[in-house]
Structure formats: structure tokens, C-alpha cells
Amino acid sequence: MTDSPSAPRRLRVLAAMSGGVDSAVAAARAAEAGHDVTGVHLALSANPKSFRTGARGCCTIEDSHDARRAADVIGIPFYVWDLADRFREDVVEDFVAEYEAGRTPNPCLRCNEKIKFAALLDKALALGFDAVCTGHYATIVTAADGSRELHRASDAAKDQSYVLGVLDERQLAHALFPLGDTLTTKGEIREEAAARGLSVAKKPDSHDICFIADGDTQGFLAKHLGTAEGDILDQDGARLGSHTGAYGFTVGQRKGLRIGTPAADGKPRYVLDISPVDNTVTVGPADALDVTALTAIRPRWCGAPPVGPGTYTAQLRAHGEDVPVTAELAGEGELRVRFTGEPVRGVAPGQAVVLYDGTRVVGSATIATTERRTPASATLDAR
Template sequence: MKVLAAMSGGVDSAVAAARAAEAGHEVVGVHMALSKNRDQRRTGSRGCCTVEDASDARRAADRIGIPYYVWDLSDDFHDLVVEDFLSEYAAGRTPNPCVRCNERIKFASLMERATLLGFDAVCTGHYASIRTDGPSGTPSLHRSRNMAKDQSYVLAVMGPEAVGRSLFPLGEYETKDEVREEARKRGLGVSTKPDSYDICFVADGDTRGFLERNLGADPGEILDDSGAVIGTHRGTHGFTIGQRKGLGIQQPAADGAPRYVVDIDPSSRQVVVGAAELLSTRELIATDVVSFEPLSAGREVHAQIRAHGEATPARILEVPAASAEASEPSADASESSAATADPAPSPSLRVGLDTPIRGVAPGQTLVLYDGDRVIAAATLERRA
């Protein structure tokens, strides 16, 4: 099989490429240059697509014995990931740029180019597994055995077609130390290279500063949940639902309890803060559903809303018409649909949680699991 191996310059992608070559595939390595600043340097574990990263990827490819190229995808990355990040924050939403990068760059732009060049699959160093033990017998996306590094959440938006044309050789490793040891045994110089973290295009880690530099200051008011003005801010883009620190409030709550961001309204430039209880919800509403298999109301699942958060036991309450199974709805679905008089099918996915969770923000990604298998991903619109 002809395989295009995405090589970031880190240890994970280097070992993945080596494993693919060892398996007998015809492997070509490619480094995606995503930063418009070609002279950018790494700062510890921060930064992406730096000069050092490209050089490390080239050395790894040479060691493995595979051809290596650098592809300039900086325009795609800026337009599809960075601009999306800025526009979502400007709209009072909380995006996950890693989800967008995987969806639009690594498994859209990259795979499109790979297809045009005649490659059969794309190989990456993500921690996830692809198996064929689902109900349909087709390739399905599963959690990695290394739960501390599991990336199935950020990969879920890629959809079943891309899964069928992907290789994730690291999914069966139980620890990162095992991956580093394999890199060392193979003579890959990146075996001790530190992991990257945070938002890769915010190299200094100052997300609020990055947003203000790009979106500008847009002062407004901070209100408590009674509507009283208790402070001011420089822009709603500096806040996310559930945020506790950095609110800039000098006036304490009457009961002395911590206050959290519970609502953001960019149109009025108002940020509302309140008690933690106001953040709790037991129902999620999402759109832009990507299904790996048919969904049905009443089905028990686990729901996850953060890349490294815990999955919560839940039940699907309502599904978009295109995602529904052909079978008759369950009793639970009938009860929920009876509560609305509108006969038109809903474009939304509604999920009820067994226990309430806090900090649900529009723009976050909702991923549904059946055991360790991904069954759907969607974009959260609001909490009910």
C-alpha cells in the first residue's frame, strides 16, 4: 500500500512512519509547513512547524530510509484554523483548534493531496486505534490503549471515510515511554524531544493576548446574574464559559463564593458571571453531526466535551433526520418528541446526561462513545 506519512518533527510521527515502513508499505514522509513565519523557533514545548521541527522530520525520514518532502499548507491553516479560532471567539464561542486542524488540514487538505498523488492512506502519530469490530464490519475509530494520550476525541470529526484511509500505528502502545524507547532503538534522534502542548500557533501561551492583538479591544461590562454591573472588560473574546480566573472583578460576591463566567453576549459586549451552580446542565444540544454509524433516540452512550475530560454516561434524546436509524423510535424518543408541536425533523442532536456537568460552552466539540468506539461527533450549540 502506498502511504503518505505526516511527519511533524516529533517522536510520535517519526515512530508511526517507521512502523508503517516496517509493515511493508511504500512510505513517503511529508512535513506540513503551517506557520507563515519560516524563521520561527521553538520555545521549549511551544510553537509549531518551526525550522527545528522540519529539520528533525528530515533527519527521521533519512534514518527510516524514506523520501521526504515539505508541503506549504500555511494558507490553508491560516484560513481554516486560525481564522476560525478568531471568528469563533469573536462570536462568544469556545472552539478547539486541534479538532479543526485534524478535520480541515490533516484529514481534508492533506488527504485530498494524497489522493491526487495516488496514495492509498495517510499515516500519523495520533494516539487512537482503527478496528473492524463494529456492527457494520467497516473500519471504526477507537480510543488508544494509552488513555493519558488518547486523541480519538480530536479525531472524531474526520468521519468514517477518512478513518478507512488512515493508519494510526501508535494506538496499541500503553505508554509514551514505550514509544520513546522504540524511537531510541531505531536510532531516531527525536526520542527525547519534549511533547508540544497548548495552542500551537500561540507560541507564547498567551491566548488572551493573541486574541486581543488580532481582534482588538472592545470594552464592555461585566454583570452579575442579577444584572448589576460589577466590572468592565477589554473584549468578550477574552472569556470562555466556566472561566473563573482572570475575570478582573474587584467586587466579591455577597456570600464570598467564587464566580464563574456563565454567559457571553458579544452583541451587547456583556459578560455575565455567577455561582458555579448556574453552569450545571444535564442536556446538550449540538449540530453539524458526523456519524460513524446510524444513531437512534434512546441509545445509551458516553458523552465527552473536552479533549482530556471524562466521558459521562448519557442517553441520546433526539437525532437529526439524516443520522437516524430506519427503525421505529424508542419509547424515550416518543416521549421527548411528544413535547413539541413542530412535526419538522430537528437538525440538532440532543443528549441527556446521567449526571450534570459544568462549563458547557457553544463551539465545543461533543463526541459520543459506545465503550471505546467513537460513534459520532458534533458541535455544541447550547446547553438546555
Template structure:
């Protein structure tokens, strides 16, 4: 097969490309340039897709004896990831830029170009598995080792994208084994630290970065009774579950720490309370996509005419709201809803309703809920609202 290896400059993508070469495929390495402005992406070990990373990727390709190219996706990255990140925070939501990058850049723009150029598949260093079921349709599953599993951030992949996705590290038991293999192959990235944090925020200070991109204004920090406890410099810079940066100056009556329960960008208010009030038992998601072909219950529902009050599809799942969070037993159903947005668009909106059988804390609108059955990823949705166990009035929209 003709394989395009997406080379981030890290050890995982290096070993993934090497395994594709070992398998006898015709491999070409590509590094994605996501910024035209030096210094706007992180440097050293803290980010990804930097100039340093492109040089590391080139050295690996030279070692493997395969062609290497740099593709400029900076414009798409700005529009689909950076601008989306800013817009979501402006509306009081907490987005996952890595999720959006996988969806819009690494497995949409990249794959689209790769297929147009005649490549059969795109290889990345993600820890996840693509399995063909008994009908030959490809499904996305967790990696063999859950500690390294990255299927959550790949939950945005579609049926067509999975046809052209290959993850050679799927069955690798540990990152130590990957590093050992990289060292044995003579790769300079063998001991390179993992990247983390948001790559387009160079100093790692999200609040300060948002202050340069969003018109923040001072507002009030209130408790659940409406009492003013302090002031902030911009509600959009806060996220549900946040504890640091409140600077209230005095402790709560019970002496326990307070957390952000709700962000209200329209009134520029931040609502805080105890950790217990962060618990939610129902999540409503929008903009759902399905990883591979949808399960039978979903397919049957989607084939029906979306009439208000129509019977909903129900199915048992485990749900996950963060990349490294534990999955939670849940029941999900789908329904068509009518609201101002859907009426304006002239059609009903599909919502995924996830009822949690175990409590979750700190669930913020804008985050992604990924749905699983066993190890299989069913799909994902963007969290629009989360309902509190103890406060029915906390309903972040």
C-alpha cells in the same frame, strides 16, 4: 501498501512512521508547513509544525532511509483553522483549533492530496484505533490505553477518511514505551517534550492575540441578577468556565470564587457566578458528522423526510466535551429544528440533543461534543447551546 507518514517532528509520528517501514510498506514522510511567516508558530517544545519540527522530521526520515517532503498548507491552515478560530470568538464561542486542524488539514487536505497521488493510507502518531467490523466497515475506537487516548480529537473523521487512516500506536500501552523505542532506533526526538497550547499563538497569550485580531471594546461584567460587578476590555476574549482575568476587585458575598457563566457578544456583557451555576444537563449540537457509517438508529432517522415534529432517533451514549475529560453517561436524540438560520437556508437544521446523566461544568458554545458507544466513536457535533441545571435562563446561543 504505499503509505504517507504525516511527520509532525515529534516522537509519536516518528515511531509511527518507523513501524510502517518495519511492516514492509513503501513509506514517504511529509511535514506540513502551516505558516509562511517565521515566528508566527510556537518554537521549542511548546507548539507543533515549526521550522525546528520540520528539521527533526527530516532527521527521522533520513534515519529510516525514506523520502521526505515539506508540503505548504499554510493558506488552507489560515482559512480553515486560524480564520475560523477568530470568527468563533467574535461570536462568543470557544472553538477547538486542534479539532479543526485534524478535520480540515490533516485528514481532509492532506488525505485528499495523498489519495490523488496514489497513496493507500495516511499514517499519523495519534493514539486511537481503526477496527473493521463484521461487515468490513471501518470504525474509530479508543486506544488501548485511555490515559493516552486521542480518539476525541479524531471524532471529526468521516467514513471515507477512516478507509485511508492508520494509527500504528493504537495498542501501545504508554508514551514511555514509545520514547524507549525511539531511543533504541537512535531518533533525536526520543526525549523531545510533548507539544501543547495553540500553535499559532506564539506567546501563549490568547487574550492578547485576540486583541490584535478582533475589535474588542470595554463592557460590563454582571452577576446573575444583573448587578454590575466590574468591567472588561472585550467580551469575546472570555470563555465559559474561566476564572482568571476577571479582576473584579472584591469577593462574592459568600467569599467563593466566581466564574464566567455566559458570554454575550451582542450586548458585550460577561455574566459571572458560582461554580455550581456552571453545571449543565443538556447540550445541543449542530454540524454533526459521523465517524464511519452511522449506527442503525441514525441511518433510519436520516433517511426520513425532515418534517418538523417528526419522531426523533434516540440512543444511549457516553459523551466527552474535552480532549482529556472523563466521558459522561448520556442519552442522545436527533431532531429537525426550525429557526431563523434554517428558514433563511430554506431547510430544517439537524440538531443533536445530548442529555447528561451526570453533571458537567464549564461547557461552552463552540466546543465539540464527541459521542461514544463503548470504545467506538459514533461521531461529533459543535456545541450550539448548553442548559444549566440551576439557571434555565443561561442558554448560550
């Protein structure tokens, strides 16, 4: 079994159970493999009722009950751990601060880094567990030298390695992903859950941001950051309209710009830049979004850091396509990435760039600046 820290010995495994079908089946498979499994549901809100009712497997009271019922069916002990304070500080407050600074964060990636594989794993190890098990679709391969590598899931359609690219070598040594190396479809996972008697078999998948109760991200940010009227400008600085908060926009956004004046060429306009300093949003044509290179900060490596320049593929969003790149460390804590194929659009500061060598995840870093092909839209700072 390649997906255990030191197969084939029996492990003490802490299974993170969200209340969804994936984590329930993962826990069941770990128990069936002979491991000593304990289920745990993470209480991530001081007031769970504020999270979306029936949140499709993430943070509600219903989800906690679903996880407990699944643990009972599997026949494993079950606990609820309160990590609400850590979640608020490391995920929610970080999310708000990033938008306030004009960046576009990925809260799921931050949750994996700070909560599931930092706070949870540290507590698990302190209690004598060998590994943390989750329902992520990714694969861990043990190399000949005993080191562990993170790879894409066998089923590319369900692959979640992008949001796990923040895991370091130590965390990978204590991670277990029972769903990642199977070529089963999501429908087959549900069939397996039903066959095991798990009531979550038909529960809808989780999506959107779990801590935004009604799915209204702009309203959530307005509540935390307030409203402040600012200008929507074209590339020449001409005022086209107004907004009530620059944080309500993302680079590459087309809809919801509320610009009354059409472009001279009649073509759609997109958000090119967000400036929290003067609360302005700059818009322009699609080709002004063409990014040829980027600089990323705070790299985290799934193993030893790369030495010298290398050729990789990169993924820039959770469900994005691979693009060919060259990458190298450009200084202390900086990663320089250049796209070797066509320019890429919709790249925003705050997003993660994850590097791959084939199916192996090399590491992840946070995009700080981008370079664009057109002179009219030069390098944009993350601010």
C-alpha cells in the same frame, strides 16, 4: 493487522511527520510493517519564525528539520508541503471567528478535520497513496462486514480519539494509527525512538495552540479583534467590573475575572455567559454552571448515523472524563444530548461533544446551546 485499510497487502502510505517523537515512531512502525512509506511535513505558516521557537513538535522551522532527520534515519523519502493558506483559512481564521462569536473552539480538532484528513488526505489519494499515517493514539478496528471503526487507544491515558471524532467513514478507510493499539507508555515510545536512532526521542511533547507564538491567547485575539471595554455583570445584571474584550473569557473560567467586589456569600464566581452582541460577561456561583442537556450542530459520524435515541457516553473536552448520556437527532443537522448522571460544569458553546459506544467513537458535533439546572441561568445561546 487491523490498523490498515485492507490488511495485509502492502500499502503506499503518506506519513504526516510533525517533527515530534510520536509521528516519527508511527512512520517507522509503518515502514517496518512493510508498507511503502513517504514522509511529509506540513508547512502551516507563511512565516514559520512567527511560531514558537522549539514549539515542542508542531510548526517551527526546527520541527521541519527534525522531521527530515527522522525520515533519513528511517530511510524513507521526505517532502515538505505548503498548506499555510488552508491552515490560515480553516483553522486560524475559524478560531478567531468562533471567539468573536462568544464560542470556545478546539483548533486541534479543526486541524484534524480540515487539514490532516481533508486537504492532506485528498492530496495523498490524488497522488496514488492508499493511506495517511499519523502519530495519534487511537485504534481503527475492521468489522466483520469490512467497515472500519474508530476506537479509543489501548492506553486510556494517551487516548486522542476525542480530537479524531470528526473523521467520517471515507477518511477512516484511509487512516493509519500505528501507535493506538499498543499498551506502551510514552516513556517506552521514547525508548523505542532512541533505539531506532531517532534524535527526537527526548523532544518535549507539543501542547498549547501552535499558532499562538507566545502562548498568550488573549493577546493574540486582541491583536486580531481589537479591544473594546465592556461590563462584567452578575446574574441580576448588576455591574461588577469591566473588561477589554468578551472574547478573553470562557464559560466556567474562575481566575482572571478582575472583580473588585466579593460575592455576598464569599464564594468564588465563574463565567456563566459571554455575550458578543453587547460585549458583556456574566458571572455567578459554581452551581449555576450545572448543565443538564445540550443541543449540538454540524454532526459528523464515524460510520452510519445513529437511528433513533440511544444511550452512550460523551466526552466534552480533550482530556475530559466520560459521562453517561442519551442522544438523538432532533432535526436536520441537530443532535440532542441529555446527561443522565450528575450535571456537567464548564460546558461552552463551540466545544465538541463526542459520543462513544463503549470504546467505539460514534461521532462528534459542535455544542450550540446548553440547558442548566438552576432557573437563574436558563438556556444560553451560542450566538
